[in-house]
Amino acid sequence: MPDSAFAGIRGLALFAPMADKNFTALMRGAYVQNFPAQIDLIAEGDPSDFLHVVLSGAVDLFSTWNGRDTSLTTVRPISTFILAATIKDACYLMSARTLEKSRIALIPSRDVREIFDIDGNFARAIVTELAQCYRAVVRAQKDLKLRTSLERLANYLLRLQRRNGGAATFGLEFEKRRLASVLGMTAENLSRAFKGLQPYGVTVEGSRITIGNQADLERFAKPNPLIDAIPAYGPA
Amino acid sequence: MPDSAFAGIRGLALFAPMADKNFTALMRGAYVQNFPAQIDLIAEGDPSDFLHVVLSGAVDLFSTWNGRDTSLTTVRPISTFILAATIKDACYLMSARTLEKSRIALIPSRDVREIFDIDGNFARAIVTELAQCYRAVVRAQKDLKLRTSLERLANYLLRLQRRNGGAATFGLEFEKRRLASVLGMTAENLSRAFKGLQPYGVTVEGSRITIGNQADLERFAKPNPLIDAIPAYGPA
DNA sequence: CGCAGCCTTGACAAATGTCAACAAACGTGG
DNA sequence: CCACGTTTGTTGACATTTGTCAAGGCTGCG
Numbered sequence: 001m002p003d004s005a006f007a008g009i010r011g012l013a014l015f016a017p018m019a020d021k022n023f024t025a026l027m028r029g030a031y032v033q034n035f036p037a038q039i040d041l042i043a044e045g046d047p048s049d050f051l052h053v054v055l056s057g058a059v060d061l062f063s064t065w066n067g068r069d070t071s072l073t074t075v076r077p078i079s080t081f082i083l084a085a086t087i088k089d090a091c092y093l094m095s096a097r098t099l100e101k102s103r104i105a106l107i108p109s110r111d112v113r114e115i116f117d118i119d120g121n122f123a124r125a126i127v128t129e130l131a132q133c134y135r136a137v138v139r140a141q142k143d144l145k146l147r148t149s150l151e152r153l154a155n156y157l158l159r160l161q162r163r164n165g166g167a168a169t170f171g172l173e174f175e176k177r178r179l180a181s182v183l184g185m186t187a188e189n190l191s192r193a194f195k196g197l198q199p200y201g202v203t204v205e206g207s208r209i210t211i212g213n214q215a216d217l218e219r220f221a222k223p224n225p226l227i228d229a230i231p232a233y234g235p236a
Numbered sequence: 237m238p239d240s241a242f243a244g245i246r247g248l249a250l251f252a253p254m255a256d257k258n259f260t261a262l263m264r265g266a267y268v269q270n271f272p273a274q275i276d277l278i279a280e281g282d283p284s285d286f287l288h289v290v291l292s293g294a295v296d297l298f299s300t301w302n303g304r305d306t307s308l309t310t311v312r313p314i315s316t317f318i319l320a321a322t323i324k325d326a327c328y329l330m331s332a333r334t335l336e337k338s339r340i341a342l343i344p345s346r347d348v349r350e351i352f353d354i355d356g357n358f359a360r361a362i363v364t365e366l367a368q369c370y371r372a373v374v375r376a377q378k379d380l381k382l383r384t385s386l387e388r389l390a391n392y393l394l395r396l397q398r399r400n401g402g403a404a405t406f407g408l409e410f411e412k413r414r415l416a417s418v419l420g421m422t423a424e425n426l427s428r429a430f431k432g433l434q435p436y437g438v439t440v441e442g443s444r445i446t447i448g449n450q451a452d453l454e455r456f457a458k459p460n461p462l463i464d465a466i467p468a469y470g471p472a
Numbered sequence: 473c474g475c476a477g478c479c480t481t482g483a484c485a486a487a488t489g490t491c492a493a494c495a496a497a498c499g500t501g502g
Numbered sequence: 503c504c505a506c507g508t509t510t511g512t513t514g515a516c517a518t519t520t521g522t523c524a525a526g527g528c529t530g531c532g
Contacts, residue, residue, distance in 0.1 A: 476529100492516105494514105495512070497511090500507090501505090502506095
């Protein structure tokens with residue numbers, strides 16, 4: 001287990017404040033693994049044996065019911081996922097699969113809970129992380145319930161633009177099919193939604209998006225900080 | 237400030253594990269207030285000055301955007317709400333209003349954060365609470381994205397039935413208009429959805445629901461523990 | 473070149489929202 | 503206790519949104 005692999009983890013807000021001794025203990029049972037793209041990491045309903053930390057690549061959190069499935073969020077480096085299940089010693093509510101070739105650290109859930117019980121700093125860091133995750137899901141919920149799919153797409157593009165530094169042209173972060181699922185619509189609908197944004201100055205060439213008229217698009221999208229806040233890291 | 241008013245609070249999983257001294261300190265700045273029905277308690281976007289604890293009555297958490305509004309959840313005694321905002325010292329993401337005459341304890345957020353920093357037991361209790369809230373929202377999100385409104389209603393009725401002890405007949409917990417909003421549909425649609433469940437043995441008389449054919453309804457609803465778990469207390 | 477995967481398009485169907493009218497339930501004041 | 507007005511729920515007709523299915527285009531790669 002190369003220590004260097006854990007350096008990135010130690011730097012995370014989640015692990016930075018904890019005592020050295022406890023971090024070392026946590027890492028003793030942990031290991032880092034490389035996965036190719038499109039690999040199932042966990043299945044919803046399974047017991048949460050490991051806290052996962054995405055070191056590089058990207059992971060899709062999704063869920064299935066009655067033959068349908070939906071992407072709930074994407075986890076990007078460096079952040080953790082299924083923290084809540086780990087803490088509660090409960091089963092996963094979401095499945096996870098790699099979107100790209102990914103490097104992932106696996107920390108035994110039992111160890112996390114153990115250290116959590118004895119290290120107050122770690123416990124406090126977990127609170128902060130969980131509160132952030134909670135607020136991210138609440139925002140997503142508001143997005144879903146208060147907006148039409150066209151409005152969701154428009155606001156998504158504005159958020160993505162901001163994350164990319166604000167330039168008028170930028171690229172989508174993943175396949176349109178998955179984007180559609182994240183936004184809560186079908187792929188066909190997303191195609192039409194893109195065309196539906198043309199009147200507001202949005203042009204699409206493959207995965208390249210250009211916002212030709214910022215003011216027009218914003219007037220339509222009506223972005224709101226209470227829904228569209230930029231997450232510090234990807235929500236987990 | 238009657239100590240008796242705080243007895244119920246002390247018994248909450250959130251406050252039970254903390255040191256007496258710290259609990260006393262927390263309650264020093266707290267106060268309990270009675271509110272009539274339909275009173276706005278907080279507005280989304282406001283800074284989170286107080287952690288709220290519903291002692292009796294019921295509180296609706298809702299949100300508004302662009303002239304639309306939606307109920308996200310209902311908080312019932314005894315539980316807290318806006319814990320995440322309090323911890324992160326961030327603004328509220330949801331508004332809150334009383335549904336009925338309610339008794340609510342208000343604990344200064346600054347005190348909560350202060351005690352949180354020095355009492356590891358309290359910090360751990362908060363983690364557990366937040367993890368539960370997080371999982372509740374994730375479940376709600378899956379419900380929304382994976383099910384049609386008819387399926388959501390069917391599963392909601394099954395959950396409500398279970399919470400009421402499993403009898404075939406039981407009452408709705410609030411107005412149909414609000415139920416519709418919680419389920420993510422319009423009031424008119426809810427009316428039709430109730431009729432749409434008649435073929436599966438559901439009858440409605442005012443707010444009285446009867447599930448005439450349990451097996452039939454469950455075959456249609458396909459309830460799933462990863463979406464429809466019964467919250468220990470109401471989600472907050 | 474030709475297959476495979478992703479995206480788009482069109483025609484259509486189903487789900488959901490909107491508006492208007494009405495009915496039923498409730499609370500209040502006479 | 504009744505009459506009234508307000509609120510809540512229901513219904514019908516219709517518009518909009520969204521999903522489904524099938525076909526075809528584009529692209530990348532063997």
